[in-house]
Amino acid sequence: MSSRWWGVSVLRSAVAVVSLLVLIAGCGSTPRAELKxxxxxxxxxxxxxxxxxxxxxxxxxxxxxxxxxxxxxxxxxxxxxxxxxxxxxxxxxxxxxxxxxxxxxxxxxxxxxxxxxxxxxxxxxxxxxxxxxxxxxxxxxxxxxxxxxxxxxxxxxxxYDLDVINGLSRLKKDGLLADGDTIGHIYVPGDYGQGALEGSQFAAQQWRLNLQAREIPETGTELPAMFAQLKNAGAKAVFLSTTPKQTALGVVAAEAMKWDVPIMVNAVGFDPAMLASPAAPAVVKRVKVVAPFAPFGxxxxxxxxxxxxxxxxxxxxxxxxxxxxxxxxxxxxxxxxxxxxxxxxxxxxxxxxxxxxxxxxxxxxxxxxxxxxxxxxxxxDQSFLVKPDLDAPGKLSLIDGPFTSELAKQKASKPR
Structure with missing residues (x-):
């Protein structure tokens, strides 16, 4: 083997090794000169x-x-x-x-x-x-x-719709809701309220529920009258897709009429400031919040x-x-x-x-x-079930989650 051939061979091997190292490095990050x-x-x-x-x-x-x-x-x-x-x-x-x-x-x-x-x-x-x-x-x-x-x-x-479905599914799992029951859903207009309503409508179709839906303007104060109507209709649960002020108003109304009904709320309908108001005892006692993300802490x-x-x-x-x-x-x-x-x-x-x-x-x-x-x-398609808690950081503590339900999986599988 000639020394000239050996030198060329070594050079080619070195070039190959360097090329391989450059290729490997390129897999981890893109050189600035090549980045668009x-x-x-x-x-x-x-x-x-x-x-x-x-x-x-x-x-x-x-x-x-x-x-x-x-x-x-x-x-x-x-x-x-x-x-x-x-x-x-x-x-x-x-x-x-x-x-x-x-x-x-x-x-x-x-x-x-x-x-x-x-x-x-x-x-x-x-x-x-x-x-x-x-x-x-x-x-x-x-x-x-x-x-x-x-x-x-x-x-x-x-x-919003999947959070409602997961919340209602939890009530069903806990024996607080059954096929054929009456439920109430009070919601504000727009993509928040109507999106949430889509969840209760889907659950009502699957479980043959009697859905009593009530739309209320974002500035509306008719919550006490609506809660009275839902109580008279025999609702086994009430879902609120409302503003935080309306949530507090509705919960206080339920407390005043001594109606011990499960009340669930979308995350948008809860504000920690509610727990610094006169409504705090009723909110802590009655409300469960269904959210797309975990509570703080x-x-x-x-x-x-x-x-x-x-x-x-x-x-x-x-x-x-x-x-x-x-x-x-x-x-x-x-x-x-x-x-x-x-x-x-x-x-x-x-x-x-x-x-x-x-x-x-x-x-x-x-x-x-x-x-x-x-x-x-x-x-x-996973939600968190949380409850208002005066002693918790962020004023919400975790009950369960992240969790999903078979009904939420079914709804989530349908593309928009």
């Missing part, structure tokens, strides 16, 4: 938008939700960021005004890769056409099944981690379950960002592809396992 990027991405930052209500009717829960975003962003950045870039967010307040929301959206949209939050159904409806046109991913603070048909929306957790892996991080970063600050919601949304966005980075495409089109490739996302029981690959279907 979109709006909101610079050489060292990925910026996400938050379009929320900081001064309007839904402002009480906003600080906790934003703190949940902050905790996730801190965690990601402490680990080196994503694709060598730190995460950041830009917040705009719309005060629950559609025109202000549109102004804020069109100001933020060119500057961000996606939206961690768009609060408010009227705002979402006004903005949705441009989301489709600009190919932006957004996570609305809504769990309406009607939104599942929009491929750009990231609905994190079970939808629950004895679950993810909830314990989040509450620990929250207390270290915000000592002495009151928290609500909205912290877990914000963190879960941030966790979902981070998972999509990492997948897009691995694909070498962090444009908005690349984000949408990565979004639909994201499946079996483990939130450590902050929600049920999330799947975004099935367009038109909810990301989870």
């Amino acid at each position: 990027t979109g709006p909101g991405i610079t050489a060292d930052t990925i910026t996400l938008g938050v379009l929320t209500d900081q001064t309007g009717p839904f402002s009480p829960t906003t600080p906790s939700k934003i703190k949940g975003f902050e905790l996730l962003i801190d965690e990601v950045n402490a680990g080196g960021g994503i694709c060598g870039r730190k995460l950041g967010m830009t917040i705009a307040d719309h005060g629950y005004d559609v025109q202000r929301a549109l102004t804020g959206y069109f100001d933020l949209e060119p500057k961000v890769l996606g939206f961690l939050d768009i609060t408010g159904s009227p705002m979402m409806e006004a903005i949705a056409p441009d989301l489709l046109q600009s190919r932006v991913i957004a996570a609305p603070t809504s769990w309406s099944a009607d939104l599942l048909g929009n491929p750009n929306l990231m609905i994190v957790g079970s939808t 629950a004895d679950l892996p993810g909830a314990k981690e989040v509450s620990g991080a929250f207390n270290r970063k915000f000592p002495g600050v009151e928290a609500t379950a909205a912290v877990n919601h914000g963190y879960s949304v941030g966790l979902s966005f981070a998972s999509v960002l990492r997948k897009a980075c691995g694909n070498g495409d962090m444009t908005r089109e690349g984000m949408l592809r990565a979004f639909r490739q994201t499946d079996h996302l483990d939130t450590r029981s902050l929600t049920g396992p999330l799947r975004f690959s099935q367009a038109g279907r909810p990301s989870s």
Whole structure:
């Protein structure tokens, strides 16, 4: 064997080894020079938008939700960021005004890769056409099944209808509801109330229930009269898809008429401030809340981690379950960002592809396992059953969850 041949052979072997090492390294991350990027991405930052209500009717829960975003962003950045870039967010307040929301959206949209939050159904409806046109991913603070048909929306957790079905299924399992019984459902108009009603209607069809549905405006105060009607109709349970003030009004009415009926409420219908009002004893005694995410401080892996991080970063600050919601949304966005980075495409089109490739996302029981690959279907069919608790952090304590029911699985399998 000549020394010349040996030298060439060694050189070729070295080149092959180096090429293999480069290939292996490339599987873990995409070199910056090859990464395709979109709006909101610079050489060292990925910026996400938050379009929320900081001064309007839904402002009480906003600080906790934003703190949940902050905790996730801190965690990601402490680990080196994503694709060598730190995460950041830009917040705009719309005060629950559609025109202000549109102004804020069109100001933020060119500057961000996606939206961690768009609060408010009227705002979402006004903005949705441009989301489709600009190919932006957004996570609305809504769990309406009607939104599942929009491929750009990231609905994190079970939808209103599935929470209702899981709640009613729990009553049936506990022997408090049987086939053929009468149930009441009081709901506000719009995607929240009507979406929740879809759940009780589905259960009524399957179990031959006599559903007594009552619609009430968001500012309506007719809850005592409606509860009296439902009592006279022999309702075995009442589901409320109302505002927190209306929830308190209805529960106090049931207490006044000494009607010992199970009362279940969607998460949107509960506010910890209710427990600082005269309605507190009745709310604690009678209400169960069905939610798409775990209560703050629950004895679950993810909830314990989040509450620990929250207390270290915000000592002495009151928290609500909205912290877990914000963190879960941030966790979902981070998972999509990492997948897009691995694909070498962090444009908005690349984000949408990565979004639909994201499946079996483990939130450590902050929600049920999330799947975004099935367009038109909810990301989870699992709910949490919780109860108001004056002594619990966030004023809610866990009864059960995440759990699902056969009926919820059946409903969730039907694409929108």
